Amino acid sequence: MSAASTPEPAGLSRRDELLAIAGGLFAERGFKNTTVRDIADAAGILSGSLYHHFDSKESMVDELLDTFQTELWKQYDAIEASDLTARGKLEAVVRASFEAIGEHRNEVAIFQSDALYLATFERFGYLIERNRKFRTLWTGLLEAGVASGELRADLDIALVYRFLRDTVWVAVRWYRPGGTLTPADVADQYLTILLQGIEKESR
Amino acid sequence: MSAASTPEPAGLSRRDELLAIAGGLFAERGFKNTTVRDIADAAGILSGSLYHHFDSKESMVDELLDTFQTELWKQYDAIEASDLTARGKLEAVVRASFEAIGEHRNEVAIFQSDALYLATFERFGYLIERNRKFRTLWTGLLEAGVASGELRADLDIALVYRFLRDTVWVAVRWYRPGGTLTPADVADQYLTILLQGIEKESR
DNA sequence: TAGCCTACCAAGCACTTGCTTGGTAACGAA
DNA sequence: TTCGTTACCAAGCAAGTGCTTGGTAGGCTA
Numbered sequence: 001m002s003a004a005s006t007p008e009p010a011g012l013s014r015r016d017e018l019l020a021i022a023g024g025l026f027a028e029r030g031f032k033n034t035t036v037r038d039i040a041d042a043a044g045i046l047s048g049s050l051y052h053h054f055d056s057k058e059s060m061v062d063e064l065l066d067t068f069q070t071e072l073w074k075q076y077d078a079i080e081a082s083d084l085t086a087r088g089k090l091e092a093v094v095r096a097s098f099e100a101i102g103e104h105r106n107e108v109a110i111f112q113s114d115a116l117y118l119a120t121f122e123r124f125g126y127l128i129e130r131n132r133k134f135r136t137l138w139t140g141l142l143e144a145g146v147a148s149g150e151l152r153a154d155l156d157i158a159l160v161y162r163f164l165r166d167t168v169w170v171a172v173r174w175y176r177p178g179g180t181l182t183p184a185d186v187a188d189q190y191l192t193i194l195l196q197g198i199e200k201e202s203r
Numbered sequence: 204m205s206a207a208s209t210p211e212p213a214g215l216s217r218r219d220e221l222l223a224i225a226g227g228l229f230a231e232r233g234f235k236n237t238t239v240r241d242i243a244d245a246a247g248i249l250s251g252s253l254y255h256h257f258d259s260k261e262s263m264v265d266e267l268l269d270t271f272q273t274e275l276w277k278q279y280d281a282i283e284a285s286d287l288t289a290r291g292k293l294e295a296v297v298r299a300s301f302e303a304i305g306e307h308r309n310e311v312a313i314f315q316s317d318a319l320y321l322a323t324f325e326r327f328g329y330l331i332e333r334n335r336k337f338r339t340l341w342t343g344l345l346e347a348g349v350a351s352g353e354l355r356a357d358l359d360i361a362l363v364y365r366f367l368r369d370t371v372w373v374a375v376r377w378y379r380p381g382g383t384l385t386p387a388d389v390a391d392q393y394l395t396i397l398l399q400g401i402e403k404e405s406r
Numbered sequence: 407t408a409g410c411c412t413a414c415c416a417a418g419c420a421c422t423t424g425c426t427t428g429g430t431a432a433c434g435a436a
Numbered sequence: 437t438t439c440g441t442t443a444c445c446a447a448g449c450a451a452g453t454g455c456t457t458g459g460t461a462g463g464c465t466a
Contacts, residue, residue, distance in 0.1 A: 014413075029320065033235050036454060049414050051455065087402075113316065117232065152403045159384070159392050160401060166373040167366060174365055181362070189362050197400035198363060199290075200355045217443075239424060252444050254425065 015053045018043055020106075022060045027109035031061055032117065058123065061110060065118075068107035069130055072100050076137060086144035087151065093141065094168060094194075095187045101172045102183035108172045138165060164194065218256045221246055223309075225263045230312035234264055235320065261326065264313060268321075271310035272333055275303050279340060289347035290354065296344065297371060297397075298390045304375045305386035311375045341368060367397065 021042045025034045036057055040047040054060050079092045101108050118124040139161045145151035171186060224245045228237045239260055243250040257263050282295045304311050321327040342364045348354035370393060
């Protein structure tokens, strides 16, 4: 098979195109509230034609979420294995997450609003697993930061974790690329608030 | 009609009971993903019987959200009209919001996950109005805090507002009453992080 | 020229959705 | 005893759901 025989002339196959369309709709109105007819309409084809490319509606989200998460965890693993301090790793992880919001908004939004529902199917059991791994990573960094004296010791770690996790990922609800703020800008401001607070001359 | 002829012997009418059941399901799995049969099953009746008490599924959420928001805004208005400093008002508003999460978890959760969808119907136009009023209140307090020197001036107000708003309301996703943390405890910790940050010996 | 592949359409099936309709049983007041 | 009220059931409808089926048109390859 020669390279010229690949079915994607523009670099993005029809399949990938459809997947992106589906991702946009899932992110916008939720997985269950998006019908296969919605997706087909947006793509300019009939709903039955989608099944030439995909097994099911479920397999579309599956592919979207799995691909994204695998990529994100490559970055997390690299950060965890680096020789940064706990605080440095925490900052790097926050920055990587905001980058993910910038580059994979749809996938993050889908995960945010539909992971709980999807996880009820055993097909999506890996979502629960990844979630636990995520919590372990973040709380581990927070604990290490307290132990090293970089972070204050008088706060409830579990609560700080949830605070941190939620504030980072919920940003996907309002962040739109192309504005004046880059994901790096948002990460800077968030880290400043998180680390130093909004009070003037505190402590 | 004597007082003894009221249909609610326990103080909670059957209607209110059904509304509470519906609220729990809406909060748990979303408005669109909850069927009238789900609600009826949970109440131990058939779906058609619900229509003896309510006009439609929509009117159930409507009643839940409107009642809750009216009550919440009574508190906000009182805080705004008080003679606290900007920072004091900000703290009070955050605390009132966490109290709302404690006492009206279902309604807050429904608003968080379904307001955007519901607002597409003109019946729920008041949700958009309330949202704008909310943003005006919070950003106004932040700006007043910066002007009075209570809050630092080097941060993007619009971004701090979103940070603040999201961190408060997203807590409804994990907060469960009856645990070791009261809403006041969570508010204390969140305000500490928000105002002073998690860094040790900052600035 | 034949065979295969990609991408799609047209029709429809089995099921679920919100909601409607006509009826019944229990109960208190007149 | 009659009447209205409250609370429900049983059955079902129209619209919409995910998905399947049998088919076609065009292009590439041998």
